[in-house]
Amino acid sequence: MPELPEVETLARELRDVLVGRGIIGVEVRWPRTVAAPDPETFARRLAGRRVLEVRRRGKWLLLGLDGEEWLLVHLRMSGRLAVEDAGAPEDPHTRVVFHLEDGRRLRFSDPRKFGRMALTARPEDWLGGLGPEPLDPALTPERLVGMLRGRRVRLKPLLADQRFLAGLGNIYADEVLWRAGLHPLRRADTLTPEETARLHGAIREVLEEAVARRGTTLADRRYVLPDGRPGEFAAHLAVYGREGAPCPRCGAPIVRARVGGRSAHFCPRCQR
DNA sequence: CAACCGACCTGTTCGC
DNA sequence: TGCGAACAGGTCGGTT
Secondary structure, eight states, X not given: OOSHHHHHHHHHHHHHHHTTOBEEEEEESSGGGEEESOHHHHHHHHTTOBEEEEEEETTEEXXXXXXXXXXXXXXXXXXXXXXXOTTSOOOTTEEEXXXXXXXXXXXXXOTTOOOEEEEESOTHHHXXXXXXXXTOTTOOHHHHHHHHTTOOSBHHHHHTXXXXXXXXXXXXXXXXXXXXXXXXXXXXXXXXXXXXXXXXXXXXXXXXXXXXXXXXOOTTOOSBOTTSOBOBOGGGOSSTTOTTSBOTTTOOBOEEEEETTEEEEEOTTXXX
């Protein structure tokens, strides 16, 4: 469930349930999920800690704990995090279980096992390489112009590059480019100031609308809200997953192409 | 610096 | 119906 709107939604939902809660124990079922420290130390050091705050940075979820440490979680492709009653049926791909003092469980499930978590006093060691937050007001159109200068890369891979901007992935990079009317293969340093302003506006609009609709739930329903309801942005996708379907703006059939080893969806008429 | 590829993993969908 | 291929929201490290 991994892009910015889904992680932001997760952070908001978990904030209500987790802040102030204590962790009494941790079971690590798939050790490689724990990137650091080693799984035994991870579990031992988390026992007895309390969650003070829940935040998001890019696609990372950050749980601030007492004792000046942070639990960082990255869902990668298929990770899911949910607070459930101890008796609730458990997903067969559960990798880590946090026992909360109120008897409930914070369960991390992840079929593909790509998800990672870390317990650290130095979150900047993990997050330092990330680019700016796309919704930060400090990211102005002028600043975006500067970020694009000298970048000879194609727009699609650049938007999904976490060192450039933190939080966009395959779905939202495609949606942003469609909204901005820019071709995914366009070289980044060839945008006019007007096009850059359009790109800036598209980034904000797409992400803000997706967050307001609590993210995108795809057909596999891997990402759902705590009450099981889907995020509602899927119905508003213009291009992602819509190959052959009509462009909402001009009606031309949406095209899918390989860009940087991943599929890019775009309208051949609206996007140059 | 930029593009490409294989790893890391499992599950689901597609095409014949 | 069956079966292998292709594909999936992400990221990293190595090579060209």
